[in-house]
Amino acid sequence: MANPAGSPLARPAGRGPRIGVVTFPGSLDDRDVQAAIALAGGQSVPLWHADPDLGDVQAVVLPGGFSYGDYLRCGAIARFSAVMAEIIEAAGQGLPVLGICNGFQVLCESHLLPGALLRNAGLHYVCRDQGLLVERTSTAWTTGYQQGQQIVVPIKHGEGRYVADRATLDRLEGENRVVFRYAGGNPNGSLHDIAGITNTRGNVVGLMPHPEHAADPLVGASADGLAMFTSVLTALLSSR
């Protein structure tokens, strides 16, 4: 399944640490994430939703899209896929896992992250270049940023309004688990302007914005998202 899509586009193979990228039926940004990983110096490994096998990958990305069509709650079916059972177990043992957009929704449905993502407050799908504030740099995916750094990363979603009960929000804030906050306007009504969060251990991160669309400025909004991929690659290289 190196290239299921039969794309005529040259796909950089990449070297360095191996990062798995899951393709669910309906995943859309899987090849975009693979390109960003290659650009960051890593090697991407396609993972198929129905295969209960992570091989020897050292980190996993759940990309954006509409897994299984998302006609039910977003991510609600993907959570039960064969590959997710493996990822949930591996995440519990510290495997770095990043969920982007639909991937974030899948992580919430899987209870690897708390809370849920609801329909945008404005009721429209929103695609725009979004300002973000980096709130936490001590996760597997954000060591390459500066605390308080302002970055621009695209958002593109219809259901990105992060919600959780008060106790959960208090805990997230108290434990410094908000990783990114929207800056310059909250695009979807997320509570506490939350754009991304992490688990207690800091190895699992979910966010609605798309760092893979801010990896190469020629075809993205900026280069501000690349550091998410270089962060995990740097950590993996130094842990060898």
Place this chain on the structure above:
Amino acid sequence: MSLAAAISPADTVDEATKTPQLQQPYADLGLAADEYDRIREVLGRRPTECELAMYSVMWSEHCSYKSSRVHLRQFSDLPHSERLLAGIGENAGVVAVSDDLAVTFKVESHNHPSYVEPYQGAATGVGGIVRDILAMGARPIAVMDSLRFGDIDHPDTARLLPGVVAGVGGYGNCLGLPNIGGEIAFDPSYNGNPLVNALCLGVLPRARLQTSKASGVGNQVILFGARTGRDGIGGVSVLASATFDEGGPAKRPAVQVGDPFTEKVLTECTLEMYERGLVVGIQDLGGAGFTCAISETAAAGGQGMRVLLDSVPLREASMQPFEVLCSESQERMLAIVERADVDEVLALCRRWGVLATVVGEVTGTGRLIVDWHGETVVDVPPGSLAEQGPVYHRPLARPVGQDALQADSAETLPRPRDLRAEVLRLISAPNNASARWVTDQYDRYVQHNTVLAMPEDAGVVRITGEGLGVALSLDGPGRFAALDPYAGAQLALAEAARNVATTGAVPVAVTNCMNFGSPEDPAVMWQFAEAVRGLADGCRELGLPVTGGNVSFYNQTGDVAINPTPVVGVLGVIDDVRRGTSLAFAEDGDVLLLLGTTGPDLSGSDWAWTAHRHLGGLPPAIDWAAERALQQLLVTAAREGLLTAAHDLSGGGLIQAVVESCLRGGRGAQLAAEPGTDPFVFLFSESAGRVVCALPPRGEQRLLDLCTANGLPARRIGTVGGSSLDIDGVGAIDLDELRAAHEGTLPARFG
């Protein structure tokens, strides 16, 4: 009357032979008496009910192009282009862009379905054109949409626009296709008939080009994708080829319902079939559904086909055979596959969760035979359905009021005293305001190849790692085609080609979507004939082939037709997308040059409409030699890296272009008309063949020299910089004030 009411079930070929005198409801199915007689002549008997339904959909205006065909031949007569690998008559035109890659692109209308059910109508419009591109062997890589609605204040616009935009976005976003551009316009002529034209672009290795030929006796016919349901029954004849009448029956059952997830897995599954070389021939199921797919593939293959219709997977078991034949259920494809490959194809489909069924085989009989539970219900020569439909030479007549309309020019209208206020009024008018409310609902990033997207003049996508890319622009002629359809079509072409060249790409091919009223009205038919002639002549002037297109007639409610609306798409090729030129002003201190000649061209302009709701006079003239020179110059300047920004001048004139470039770049500008010229004309004229460029002062002389060498007038009109737009003799307008005016209109109306 609906098809279901018009036809009783299960009528076999045997039965038809035995009962030649049976009265058949051909008129209710949209067939004329002479057309019905021809069917009987072709078959040597009366048609069965299934056959009658098949002829009615295949011989509908939508499928047969019976009114337009005699005019469209002009496109086939254009000079041959070496780049064109597949052209008119295929699912989409295919254009070579390198030694081993080609791109394919096409635009199609989904006007009537979108009027009835805006979300699903627009969504399935996108879905349909995507499958056309897929059927050529290409991976779909981008979409665009050209939308026209009634007055922004018309009550129905508030129903239609949000639904159409959500539908285009909902389907395209879910398919993972970046939307890279298009247009949106408002005019009362569309009050009862919005236009929704969707374009798709795909890329393929040249060696993977597919055909729709059902060839090779014994090869198997596989239907794959969604189950077949009752949605869209008779869509082509009932919907697309009839006029809406007030008080008529609701037509919702004839609109299809889309499932983009199924289309996404269908796309990936089909592409993997191509990669593995499993496909002999392929056709998407669109208008006229299964009927169209089996008759076109059988006709193209030149052999026969036998279909076991009862093996088609259904959503509802009670469906009648004619319903299965005519259903327009979405997300279905038909593949012709060698017998030895069937198991692999079926396994591949299972892996992607795509339903696939062998429904027939290619035969040597020369007949298209359809069986239903052991009885033959169709036995026809496939070419009679697909290729030998009726052809009409409809009467043409220049509309009675055309001369008076052209005499009523806008150049003599009262002109404003307060130009500053007029600038703000124009840039906030519905047709000139920012379309961000729309385009922010479309994913423009997915597939990581979008270099330029709306509001740029053209969308630009990278297609190789080395930086080869294509540019696409989709443009209608504003109101010019109402004043003169010949000139209007040419102005749309010139603008689309100029938009492509403005980004630095070389225009190479044209597609089109012709939206007109009823062809049975000689005045409409004259408009159509003029627009086609204009577009063909314009393509000859620019040396561009027409690769395909779509005709949408009957765009009218009651007796009032829409403004004639030829929408033209131009494809360009750019060697290195990193040299693509944006319209955003990027550097303070850059000089602004206006290329081209400005005259007092106000007839049909956005100013005339916004200020006076006036439509009359003659459109701006096109100087083709100057247009060619301008486009060549823009490509040269981009290659030399001379320009930091360039923006085509079209609707709204210079002021519209400069405001857009200022806001996009977040930079102000200082503008001054040449001494002795009228600042009003300078700002608001819509003379054709003009571009405003920004460049560092050190490159100014080089660009002026290039213009001189190309015989192109060029003049310095200002500089970039500051936080306001400062117009000599008019005053300064802060960027924030411009932005509020330009970006506030659509959100204020639609939330």
